Amino acid sequence: xxxxxxxxxxxxxxxxxxxxxxxxxxxxxxxxxxxxxxxxxxxxxxxxxxxxxxxxxxxxxxxxxxxxxxxxxxxxxxxxxxxxxxxxxxxxxxxxxxxxxxxxxxxxxxxxxxxxxxxxxxxxxxxxxxxxxxxxxxxxxxxxxxxxxxxxxxxxxxxxxxxxxxxxxxxxxxxxxxxxxxxxxxxxxxxxxxxxxxxxxxxxxxxxxxxxxxxxxxxxxxxxxxxxxxxxxxxxxxxxxxxxxxxxxxxxxxxxxxxxxxxxxxxxxxxxxxxxxxxxxxxxxxxxxxxxxxxxxxxxxxxxxxxxxxxxxxxxxxxxxxxxxxxxxxxxxxxxxxxxxxxxxxxxxxxxxxxxxxxxxxxxxxxxxxxxxxxxxxxxxxxxxxxxxxxxxxxxxxxxxxxxxxxxxxxxxxxxxxxxxxxxxxxxxxxxxxxxxxxxxxxxxxxxxxxxxxxxxxxxxxxxxxxxxxxxxxxxxxxxxxxxxxxxxxxxxxxxxxxxxxxxxxxxxxxxxxxxxxxxxxxxxxxxxxxxxxxxxxxxxxxxxxxxxxxxxxxxxxxxxxxxxx
Amino acid sequence: xxxxxxxxxxxxxxxxxxxxxxxxxxxxxxxxxxxxxxxxxxxxxxxxxxxxxxxxxxxxxxxxxxxxxxxxxxxxxxxxxxxxxxxxxxxxxxxxxxxxxxxxxxxxxxxxxxxxxxxxxxxxxxxxxxxxxxxxxxxxxxxxxxxxxxxxxxxxxxxxxxxxxxxxxxxxxxxxxxxxxxxxxxxxxxxxxxxxxxxxxxxxxxxxxxxxxxxxxxxxxxxxxxxxxxxxxxxxxxxxxxx
Ligand SMILES: [Cu+2]
Numbered sequence: 001x002x003x004x005x006x007x008x009x010x011x012x013x014x015x016x017x018x019x020x021x022x023x024x025x026x027x028x029x030x031x032x033x034x035x036x037x038x039x040x041x042x043x044x045x046x047x048x049x050x051x052x053x054x055x056x057x058x059x060x061x062x063x064x065x066x067x068x069x070x071x072x073x074x075x076x077x078x079x080x081x082x083x084x085x086x087x088x089x090x091x092x093x094x095x096x097x098x099x100x101x102x103x104x105x106x107x108x109x110x111x112x113x114x115x116x117x118x119x120x121x122x123x124x125x126x127x128x129x130x131x132x133x134x135x136x137x138x139x140x141x142x143x144x145x146x147x148x149x150x151x152x153x154x155x156x157x158x159x160x161x162x163x164x165x166x167x168x169x170x171x172x173x174x175x176x177x178x179x180x181x182x183x184x185x186x187x188x189x190x191x192x193x194x195x196x197x198x199x200x201x202x203x204x205x206x207x208x209x210x211x212x213x214x215x216x217x218x219x220x221x222x223x224x225x226x227x228x229x230x231x232x233x234x235x236x237x238x239x240x241x242x243x244x245x246x247x248x249x250x251x252x253x254x255x256x257x258x259x260x261x262x263x264x265x266x267x268x269x270x271x272x273x274x275x276x277x278x279x280x281x282x283x284x285x286x287x288x289x290x291x292x293x294x295x296x297x298x299x300x301x302x303x304x305x306x307x308x309x310x311x312x313x314x315x316x317x318x319x320x321x322x323x324x325x326x327x328x329x330x331x332x333x334x335x336x337x338x339x340x341x342x343x344x345x346x347x348x349x350x351x352x353x354x355x356x357x358x359x360x361x362x363x364x365x366x367x368x369x370x371x372x373x374x375x376x377x378x379x380x381x382x383x384x385x386x387x388x389x390x391x392x393x394x395x396x397x398x399x400x401x402x403x404x405x406x407x408x409x410x411x412x413x414x415x416x417x418x419x420x421x422x423x424x425x426x427x428x429x430x431x432x433x434x435x436x437x438x439x440x441x442x443x444x445x446x447x448x449x450x451x452x453x454x455x456x457x458x459x460x461x462x463x464x465x466x467x468x469x470x471x472x473x474x475x476x477x478x479x480x481x482x483x484x485x486x487x488x489x490x491x492x493x494x495x496x497x498x499x500x501x502x503x504x505x506x507x508x509x510x511x512x513x514x515x516x517x518x519x520x521x522x523x524x525x526x527x528x529x530x531x532x533x534x535x536x537x538x539x540x541x542x543x544x545x546x547x548x549x550x551x552x553x554x555x556x557x558x559x560x561x562x563x564x565x566x
Numbered sequence: 567x568x569x570x571x572x573x574x575x576x577x578x579x580x581x582x583x584x585x586x587x588x589x590x591x592x593x594x595x596x597x598x599x600x601x602x603x604x605x606x607x608x609x610x611x612x613x614x615x616x617x618x619x620x621x622x623x624x625x626x627x628x629x630x631x632x633x634x635x636x637x638x639x640x641x642x643x644x645x646x647x648x649x650x651x652x653x654x655x656x657x658x659x660x661x662x663x664x665x666x667x668x669x670x671x672x673x674x675x676x677x678x679x680x681x682x683x684x685x686x687x688x689x690x691x692x693x694x695x696x697x698x699x700x701x702x703x704x705x706x707x708x709x710x711x712x713x714x715x716x717x718x719x720x721x722x723x724x725x726x727x728x729x730x731x732x733x734x735x736x737x738x739x740x741x742x743x744x745x746x747x748x749x750x751x752x753x754x755x756x757x758x759x760x761x762x763x764x765x766x767x768x769x770x771x772x773x774x775x776x777x778x779x780x781x782x783x784x785x786x787x788x789x790x791x792x793x794x795x796x797x798x799x800x801x802x803x804x805x806x807x808x809x
Contacts, residue, residue, distance in 0.1 A: 117579035119589040185600050193593035197585055227600050231607030234748065242697030244744025246611060251697075252738055257614060261607060534581065 023428070025528040036121035039526060041128050042107030043426065046419075048132065049103055052094035057491060059087035064450075064484035067477050070468060077467040081148035084465060088151030089173060093180050094135055096411055097269065100276030101187055101222070102131070104418045105215045107426060109191060111519040111526060112209045114200025114535040119193035127186035134180030141172035150465065152266070153233070155247035155258040159240050171240060174233040181226045181233075184272070188222030191215060202537035209517055209541040210286075210293055213300040214279020217307040221268045221275075225311070229265035232258070256321050263314035271310040273407055275303055277370065277414025278345055284367030284417050285349050287515040289356025292542035295348040302341035309338050316385055320394045328387055335385035342378050346371065361513065362436035366417030369444050373409025377402060380455070395465075398458025401451040409447060416443070416494075423498070424512050428525040429505030435497035442490025449483030514554045517541040521551065575780040587782050594786045598793050601756075605797050608749050612804060615745065619738035624809050626742035628722035629694050631685060635806040638681050639798065645674030646795040649788040656771075656781035664771050664784065671791070672764045675757055682754055689743075692718055696744035701735075746805055753801060756794045763787050 022039045032040055063083045066074045075083065110118050118124050141147050146169045149158040158170055195208075195216045236258070238244050245251030247258040286293050293299055315323060315331030323331075349371060358364070380402040384390050393399060424430055457476040462469060469477065511520040518541055522531050539546040553560045573583065580586040616623045652667035689695060693703035693715050701711040711732070720730035767787055770776065776784060 115579065120593060121577075121579060123593075185597075189593050189596040189600070192596045193589045196592055197589040198579075223596050223600050224603055227604035228607045231604055234752075235607075235611065238696070238744060238748060242699060242744065243740070244697035245738065245741040246615070246744060252619070252741065254614070257611070261610075529579075 019523045019532075020527060021428070021523065021525040022528045023525050034125065036117070036125050037528065038106050038110050038118050038121065038124060039426075039530075041124050042103050042105075044128055045098060045102035045106055045131070046104075046426075048135070049095050049099045052090055052135070053099075054491075056087055056091040056095055057488070059083050059090065061484055061488050063087060064481040066467075067469075068481040069478070070471070070474060078148070080467050081465075082146060085147050085150050086142060089147070089177075090138065091407075092151055092269075092273075093177055094131075094138060096273045096407060097184055098131055098180070098187075099415050100280060100411070100418065101191070101215055101218055101272075102128075104280065104415070104422060105191065105218075105276065106187075108422060108519050109194060109212060109215055110198065111522065111530045112212055112517070112541070113194065113198050114203055114518060114531060114537060115194065115198035116529045116531075116534075118190050119198055120190050123186055124190055127183045127190070130186065131180055131183035134176045134178075134183060137172055137176035137179060141169045141176060144169045144172055146170075147173045152262060153236060154262075155236065155239070155253075155255045156249060158236065159248050171237060174236055178230050178233050181230045184222045185226045188219040188226070191219035192223065195219075200535050200537050203518075206297070207537060207540045208300070209519075210282035210296070210299055210303075211279045213303045214275045214282065217303040218272050218275045218279070220304075221272050221307050221310060225265045225268035225272070228261060229269075232261040232265065235261070256318065256323070259318050259321055260314070263317045264311075267314040267317065268307075268310040270403075270406070271306055273411045274374075275306060277374075277411035278303065280414040280418035280421070281349065281367050281370045283515075283517060284363050284421055285352050286542045287421070287513050287517065288361060288364035288367065289352055289358050290514070290544050291352055291356035292540070292544065293348065294351035294354075295344070296540075296542070298344050299348050302344040305341045306338065309334070309341070313338060316390075319387055319390045332385055332387050336382065339378065339382060346375055346378075362433055362440055363417045363421035363513070365437065365440045365444075366413045366420065369440075370410060370413040370417065373405050373413060373447070377405030377407075377409050380405065393458065395463055396458040397454040397462045397464055400464045401454035401458055404451050404454075409451075421513070422519075423501070424508030425519060425524055425526065427502060427505070428508050429501045430508045430512065431501035431505055432497050435493060435500075439490045439494040439497060442486050442493060446483045446486025446488075446490055449486060450480050451483070453477075453479040453483070509554060509556045511552070512554055514552045516544050516547045516552065573779065575775065583779065590782050590786060591789075594789050598789060601793055601797075605749075605752070608745070608752070609800070609804075612745050612749070615738070615741050619736070619741065622736040622738035622742050625719075625722045625736055626739055626746065627806060627808060628724075629718060629739075630746070630806045631688075632806045634681050634685050635802050638678050639802045641674050641677050641681070642795045642798050645671045645678075646792055648674065649791045652767075653781065653785050653788045656776050656784040657778060659776075659778035661771060661774070661776070664776065665768060668764050668768050668771065668784075672761060672768075675761045675764070678757055679754065679761075682750070682757075694718070694739075694743055696747045697740050700740040700743060749801055749805065753794070753797055756797070760787070760791050760794055763790065 022037055026035075032044065035041060062074065063080060066072075066080050066083070106118070106124065110116070149170060153170065153174060160170060195212060199208075235244075235246050239247045239253065243251055245253045247253045247255055249255055282293055282299065313331060313335045315327055316335045319328050319332070360368075380398070384393055384399060384402060420431070420436060453476040457473045457480075458464075460472070462473045462476070508524050510522070510524045513520070516539075518535070518537070521535065544552070550557075550560055571578075571581075576583055576586060580589070648667045648670045652664050652671060655663035655667055690704060691714075693699070693701050693711060695702060695705060699705050699707065701707075701715060703709075703712055703715070716730060716732075719735055723730070723734055725734060764787070767784055770783060
């Protein structure tokens with residue numbers, strides 16, 4: 001990165017005060033609400049998804065509390081049905097899907113490309129506000145009450161002809177899904193064009209940070225899968241309001257067709273969720289091992305192949321729904337293929353750690369947690385891909401535990417790792433490492449306590465979504481609820497730590513972790529145009545051996561000068 | 567943004583006009599692939615229900631006015647041509663010709679919507695409507711099917727009016743018209759959006775924003791318009807023509 005040497009800010013900082021940055025560049029509320037700066041839009045996404053996560057998390061604690069003991073603990077069965085639906089719908093559509101691409105992707109994708117912004121900044125702003133509009137519809141659905149279909153809106157139940165009330169609210173919720181879907185599509189379109197066309201001079205594909213590869217693969221899925229969800233909920237909407245007989249078996253429709261449509265989106269959506277998590281982990285592992293990611297091209301291509309494979313395995317959600325035997329065999333075989341690129345990633349990361357100089361700061365703790373938890377989540381997925389075993393495990397807590405290990409153990413760990421890792425760059429403030437580690441301890445232990453007990457009771461036949469259960473499952477449910485409270489404590493500590501950092505955190509140097517990746521080469525917080533001048537890229541993002549001491553310096557630039565003069 | 571780094575049409579975050587043009591074009595293609603997937607869900611639904619209920623779909627196609635469909639096909643094809651000509655004129659920097667081609671495209675689109683309006687209002691009137699409203703003129707089911715409905719049905723089924731009975735109406739026509747209205751409705755919404763885009767293009771053309779160097783918006787609009795045309799090219803035979 002030659003540009004840094006030419007940019008005057010390093011030497012001028014001391015004499016002229018703070019360099020210009022995106023936070024202080026413009027002020028006032030409107031400068032945020034109608035900003036086209038991808039960094040500010042990223043921060044607005046970040047606040048929104050954290051808010052959605054808190055909401056969804058509160059529902060999770062409510063439903064775990066209800067399940068702590070047999071019978072009614074806190075709420076009626078009817079309320080419980082709504083609570084788990086809202087937990088799922090909010091976490092999936094309002095938190096996980098926009099989380100990493102919307103917040104961290106928006107903020108760092110252009111910086112890592114050495115671009116001034118995404119290709120279509122206004123579209124980016126539009127997609128944020130479309131997301132907000134969709135969220136408003138979701139809130140309306142909650143206020144109007146009675147969405148109890150589960151986040152999958154399976155027909156015929158969701159068509160709700162035999163249920164009193166509730167019809168309207170499901171329409172609001174599906175409208176919310178429809179709208180947020182368009183936000184996701186527009187983000188995808190924007191990122192694809194940005195990655196292809198906005199790369200700085202010298203930044204060819206083989207020098208792209210693996211974060212970009214992951215977010216790019218995600219964008220492809222966002223663009224190609226999400227429209228199918230849009231059409232699915234539109235047809236559901238018609239079925240519900242006009243009884244056209246597409247999904248309702250009473251009218252000659254096919255409820256399994258709904259499942260095909262829904263999972264044609266929602267299986268790829270699983271990769272909209274996990275690929276960005278993996279994308280972050282690449283950066284964490286490289287930075288905290290001070291080493292080039294082993295098998296760079298294999299890891300990059302595994303993201304692309306996961307994106308492509310994700311389109312041909314949706315049928316594994318319908319092994320017990322009455323699909324043809326041959327259909328299930330094909331989908332089962334294709335599902336196993338997913339293990340190959342996933343395995344490529346895990347093994348390459350482990351190989352990177354091997355003989356790397358590994359350090360264990362809080363972001364890396366989340367990165368390593370990802371490795372452990374995602375591996376468990378991925379391997380238990382293989383159990384479910386086996387046709388005979390799936391008949392037994394289908395719709396049990398085993399499935400619940402499996403996807404929480406991938407979604408929460410994977411994506412959320414990646415998100416939290418990325419949040420800690422890039423926090424100093426985004427806010428210009430350091431956070432308390434001690435509190436961060438304590439919070440991590442609670443989250444990691446709490447997560448495993450919550451979901452290992454669910455693996456066990458699932459394998460013993462405890463069905464998911466049930467309000468009540470047999471005596472034999474009591475200890476597991478109790479343990480799981482205890483784990484959920486530990487998670488709650490962990491996230492509370494994390495929230496306190498981040499607020500403290502914003503209020504009184506130490507000033508962050510440009511590159512506190514000593515990373516070689518491009519985003520750390522700009523000032524902290526970044527310049528309004530990311531770099532004072534368009535950078536010229538002369539090395540890969542993980543080429544630690546090609547970096548100067550100054551580039552990897554973890555302190556303030558002026559101190560480096562003093563150090564080298566002394 | 568404050569600093570000058572090229573012509574006025576070059577947005578601040580691009581380095582060169584070429585980069586800006588290529589980004590916009592790629593973005594549009596990505597968006598169009600999204601559109602194809604959006605409609606493809608409907609085509610799958612059409613295919614499945616046509617296979618399951620061929621008699622309903624056969625009668626359904628007879629209940630549509632193929633002449634009106636054919637006129638609309640011709641009109642849209644023509645408008646695709648004028649849209650392409652508008653791009654060519656814009657490339658040459660011929661502001662006057664660009665405007666006239668855009669206006670013709672707009673008129674074709676409006677003509678399409680007028681024909682669509684007549685088709686829809688006829689169905690509204692007769693009661694060939696989706697789902698539970700099938701046989702309910704004006705979405706009002708209190709009075710039951712009208713004489714006109716029975717006449718249309720008997721002609722479509724190919725039965726003489728005297729022998730016609732309500733039990734001859736295939737049940738899944740409600741599904742056929744559900745699919746018909748959602749497919750043509752979504753397509754119609756795309757046409758309306760396209761008309762809005764044309765008006766915007768005309769305004770920008772009038773205020774001298776386009777030149778031989780910068781004509782990207784017209785180019786992107788035309789891409790979008792060709793897709794709208796393409797979708798109709800599939801809708802017309804599938805819904806109106808196949809028996
Ligand atoms: Cu799946």
